[in-house]
Amino acid sequence: MFSNTYTIPLIQLASGDRMSLQVYRFVGAKSGKKAYIQANLHGAEIAGNAVIHQLIEFFQTLQNTELIGEVWLVPVCNPLGVNQRSHRFASGRYCVYEGKDWNRIFWDYEKNQEDLEEFAETQINLDKDIIRINYLNKIINAFTTLAEKIHSSSSVPFTELFRYRLQSLSIDADYVIDLHTSTDQGLNYLYYFPRREISAQYFLLDYGILLDNYDGDAFDEAFIKPWLALENTFQQLGRKIIFDVEAWTLELGSGMQMQPQSVEKGVEGVKNYLLHKGILVISETKAIAREMTFTLKSQVTKYYAPVGGMVQARVPLGSTVKAGERLYQILMFNKMGELPCVIDICAEKDGLVYDVATNYAVNEGEYVLAVM
Template sequence: MIPNISTIPIQHLASGDRLSIQLYKFIGANPGKKAYLQANLHGAEIVGNAVIHQLIEFLTTLDASQINGEIWLVPVCNPISTNQRSHVFSTGRYNIYDGKDWNRIFWDYESSDRAPGCDEYYIELEIDAIREKYLKRIQKSFAKLLEKINSPSSVPFNERYRYQLQSLCLDADYVIDIHSSSNQAIDYIYGFRGREESAKYFLLDYGILLDEYDGNAFDEAFINPWLALEDRLGKVGKPIQFDIESWTLELGGGMQMNPESVAKGVEGIKNYLAAKKILAIAGYPLPASETMRSIAKTSIIKYYAPVGGMIQSRLQLGSFVKAGERLYQILSFNKELELPKLIDICASSDGLVFDVSTNHAVNEGEYVLSLI
């Protein structure tokens, strides 16, 4: 089937040029859920574009009857950050105009002063009716943001941008935001409480449970209102869980299109969409991973350089280390008429090396690696 393709203007530049994003909609012949996928919110994290491209190629081979509901895909969802360069290096994690992380700007209905409490009439409603009414509240509040955007005073660009992007997924059932490490990392997924079993359909070895977050990342802003509503309903004797899920896939490292990470992403997403009955394709869904390890985000240990120098003898990605074993060495120079020193940095606990810095030259206090 051929998707509906639309181009959405993002920013008009002083030069007269206009930056845009492109949306691909695959609308199935049968009613069903809506899945929204995007990639490249951070400029250096380009691997998701290859994942979305391969998904588009795959979906075009299907008949409309093999899709229940809708699949929306947005590659290169942040052209500003994707095009940002410093010499040959793609950066694009932060908006160079205001210094904000591109994935820490999004509007969370629950944390806004417009978010209502749990109305009593929810208690008598079935789950689908609750979802419909609550979504309308979110959409109504979200629509008010446009009034400020279109006012004479307008708003900073990051508020205009987030409005454009979030407007595409506000009514989605499943959101998948594809990232990669800004440095180098194994493949894993971020998810939220109550959705751990669904995470296993992505067929990855590691999942990180967001047991602590502030709500303004893209995945958080989407699901946080629904998690909060679940909590409020549970406290008044109506325990439910909405079939609404939000994921951040972390595939490989920045500035790279690692074929293995791309393949894992494509296979995992196809399997997840089949498990959610959006895709009806032969051979899917595959059994959920029985070996996936779920780790709380708060258990991650990040290591920073205690002195300036050059990193050497660092353990490879995916290595297991025992407490007390060496993680890496720092070759430390000085201006004190002394010989350079080699300093061993050892693990404070057992763990897996899952993320490492790309730059082997570090100033004191700069990031080196993470253990889970």
């Protein structure tokens, strides 16, 4: 099976050069669901590009009858971010023009709609698939109005143009998968949303974090929050509906690295998930679920340095810790006419160390590690 490949202009630089997005679209013999998969929204988080490359190679081996619906793949979805450097290190987490996190800029219909309960009341007795079509049309109609400002004389800041380009590719998808890694060093896990625990198990990862509170305007949040809000509104009106609409952020290992094990987990997890959703239909191949450990985002504890100094004796990534056990030490040079001292930092509660900072030199208030 061959892909339909599209190049989409993104930004023209002062030099006259242009940066673009490349979209690989695989379409099955029969119509069905749409899965949208992107990678490298944050500049240092590159492993998802290898995942997408291997998925492209995999889809090319299929017959079009083995795919129902379509899959859109967008590697290196943020070329400005991935090209950003400080010395030899990739940063690319923030837009240098506006100081905004690249994954906190997206348009969220849930924040803008005013008639959700009224809409739900008009749909309460309709078939779920009809409701989905009607609500998606409302979202798309609202989204298309953003183009008017983009094409006006005053135009918009680049983050608004960038988000419009990405969301125009994904807004009508059924399933969105955003491939990330830790900014620093991390385990393989995913973020998921309420009422999607069963599907989460088909990504074949060990850990999942439920987004019970939001950072705001992230790509996955902006996609699914309108649908969650509609589900909640129907619940209040006495009808339970769960739409077959899902958004995922997969965290695949460490930043600035393409760790083979993490890439493999990403590839196998995405393929298994697409089998579960019926987009992939391969003879004698069935999706399997994996038992996972779930935790709430609100229960995650991030540890920041209480003083400046050098981190030493830090527990390894992936360690299970008990409350009161030492997580790390800070070697502090106090410059007050005293000898250097070592401070023990202990765990506030039991948990798993799932993310650690790359830099062992910390200023007061700087991130050190996280425990789920």
